[in-house]
Every structure is written in structure tokens, then in C-alpha cells.
Amino acid sequence: MIIGSHVSMSAPDYLLGAVKEALSYHANALMVYTGPPQNTRRKDIKDLKVEEAHTLMKENGIDLRSMIVHAPYIINLANCAKKETFELATEFLSKEIERVNAIGASILVLHPGSHVGAGEQAGLDKIVSGLDIAMQNMGNVELAIETMSGKGSELGYQFEQIRYLIDHAQYADHIKVCLDTCHIHDAGYDLQAFDEVLAHFDDVIGLDRLVCLHINDSKNVRGAKKDRHANIGFGEIGFQTLANVVHHPKLANVVKILETPYVEDHPPYQFEIEMLRNHQFDERVMDKIKGDTK
Ligand code: FE
Ligand code: FE
Ligand code: ZN
Numbered sequence: 001m002i003i004g005s006h007v008s009m010s011a012p013d014y015l016l017g018a019v020k021e022a023l024s025y026h027a028n029a030l031m032v033y034t035g036p037p038q039n040t041r042r043k044d045i046k047d048l049k050v051e052e053a054h055t056l057m058k059e060n061g062i063d064l065r066s067m068i069v070h071a072p073y074i075i076n077l078a079n080c081a082k083k084e085t086f087e088l089a090t091e092f093l094s095k096e097i098e099r100v101n102a103i104g105a106s107i108l109v110l111h112p113g114s115h116v117g118a119g120e121q122a123g124l125d126k127i128v129s130g131l132d133i134a135m136q137n138m139g140n141v142e143l144a145i146e147t148m149s150g151k152g153s154e155l156g157y158q159f160e161q162i163r164y165l166i167d168h169a170q171y172a173d174h175i176k177v178c179l180d181t182c183h184i185h186d187a188g189y190d191l192q193a194f195d196e197v198l199a200h201f202d203d204v205i206g207l208d209r210l211v212c213l214h215i216n217d218s219k220n221v222r223g224a225k226k227d228r229h230a231n232i233g234f235g236e237i238g239f240q241t242l243a244n245v246v247h248h249p250k251l252a253n254v255v256k257i258l259e260t261p262y263v264e265d266h267p268p269y270q271f272e273i274e275m276l277r278n279h280q281f282d283e284r285v286m287d288k289i290k291g292d293t294k
Pocket of ligand 1: 070109
């Protein structure tokens with residue numbers, strides 16, 4: 001199983017530090033933001049310790065393809081209202097694709113965007129035009145559009161909407177998909193019947209496009225369109241359902257990334273990864289995360 005979590009890429013070790021953090025969770029995959037997710041200020045690639053990070057990954061048997069990059073969530077390609085916002089988004093996204101190539105990763109996860117009142121169809125068409133501008137130099141990178149919860153005016157909460165982007169974008173060969181369990185649950189998909197969800201995904205998008213899974217429980221009931229992540233086994237989706245997703249035979253080669261919340265300032269990932277790998281819920285997991293075990 002290829003499984004890890006989002007990790008931080010911060011001073012002084014940047015990408016090397018991100019890999020070290022992933023190893024501390026016994027992970028064999030990781031997801032990073034190239035800088036703060038809420039803004040577009042970015043460090044020079046030469047300061048990110050890319051070589052050292054690759055060496056450490058190699059020494060520990062982590063494949064470069066298991067290092068995922070998440071684009072900052074301020075990128076909104078669906079914004080039809082503000083011309084500057086759209087231009088900023090396309091410009092930043094194309095630079096981000098360059099950075100992802102430079103750090104040797106091959107999957108960039110992107111939230112498709114929110115139409116902020118323009119309507120779903122207008123928003124989807126705006127995303128297509130944004131992708132056509134930003135995706136001109138993909139190199140070795142594939143863009144993984146994330147399935148969203150439908151919170152606010154978010155697009156991408158139905159597989160059909162992502163299919164629309166693939167059908168209309170010029171560089172569709174480089175468009176893949178990241179499926180987030182919390183998001184699709186909040187969007188109304190029934191993860192208890194995961195085989196049916198996956199069959200539907202295959203019909204509409206095609207399983208060959210699925211390159212990343214975000215494994216999160218949800219604080220809200222199915223269809224709530226809220227997007228609030230819960231720790232594995234502590235939300236409305238539940239441990240067994242999530243364990244079935246990560247152990248699904250058709251998804252063995254898909255990279256799995258946890259984005260669950262910290263527990264009282266403690267990262268939960270080492271313990272959540274362990275439980276998922278073992279397919280066994282641990283009653284004492286919260287104590288272990290908090291370091292309260294004797
Ligand atoms: Fe995301
Ligand atoms: Fe996600
Ligand atoms: Zn989310």
C-alpha cells in the first residue's frame with residue numbers, strides 16, 4: 001500500500017524536511033504544498049534541498065511518483081467575475097507546474113474552483129479556458145483535479161463535472177483525478193456502497209485517470225456539502241468503510257494521502273496509517289496520538 005499524509009515543507013530543510021516528516025510517520029508517500037497554501041509567495045527551487053530529498057527517498061524506497069504536490073487553494077480558475085483573479089490563477093498555475101517539474105514530482109492536485117455566483121456552466125467553461133492557458137508546458141507533470149464537496153459554489157462535486165472538463169480541455173491527456181473520500185461523502189456519494197461509486201467513476205471518468213486518493217473521515221453527514229475533515233474512524237464515514245477504500249484491489253497502485261486534522265497539536269498520521277495498513281481500528285488511537293499512553 002502506498003500511503004502517507006500531507007507534510008509541511010518549511011525552513012530550513014524544505015523538501016528534505018518534508019521527506020523526513022513522512023518517514024517519521026512510517027509513510028511511503030507524501031503530499032506537499034510548494035509554499036503556504038493560502039498565498040502565492042514561493043521560495044527559489046535551489047533553496048528547497050531537492051537533491052537531498054530525492055536521495056533520502058531513494059534510500060527509503062519511496063518512489064518519486066509517490067510524492068504529490070497540492071496547488072494552493074487560492075487558485076480559482078472558475079472565477080468569471082474578476083479578470084485579475086483569473087489571470088493571477090492561470091499565471092500562478094503555470095509557474096506551479098514548472099516548480100513541480102523542477103522538484104521531480106509528477107502529480108499536481110488542483111481544486112477546480114468556485115463559480116462565485118456566475119453559475120455552474122459558466123464556471124466550468126471558465127475552468128476549461130484557464131486549464132488551456134496554464135497547461136501549455138506540462139513536462140512530466142499530470143494535473144489531478146480533486147473531487148469537491150460542493151461547499152459554497154464549488155465545482156467538481158459530481159464526476160460528470162470533471163468529465164466535462166476532460167471533454168473540453170485542450171490538454172486532456174494530462175488531466176487526472178484525485179478522489180477525496182470526505183469530499184465525495186459530503187457531496188452525497190455513498191461510500192458504504194464503494195464498489196458502486198467506483199463503477200460509476202469508471203463509467204463517467206475512467207479508473208485509468210484516478211491517480212490519487214485523499215483519505216479523510218467527515219465531520220458531517222452524507223450530502224452535507226460542508227467539507228470538514230475528521231480523524232479516521234471518528235467521523236460519519238467510519239473506519240471500516242475507509243479501510244475498505246484503501247484496501248480495494250482496484251486501487252492498489254493509487255497513492256493514498258491523509259489530510260486529517262491534528263489532535264491537540266499532535267499529528268495523527270503515524271497511527272492512522274498503521275491502523276489503515278492493519279485494517280484494524282485501535283481503541284486507544286487518540287491516546288497514542290496525544291502521547292498519553294503508558
Ligand atoms: Fe484538496
Ligand atoms: Fe483533499
Ligand atoms: Zn477538504
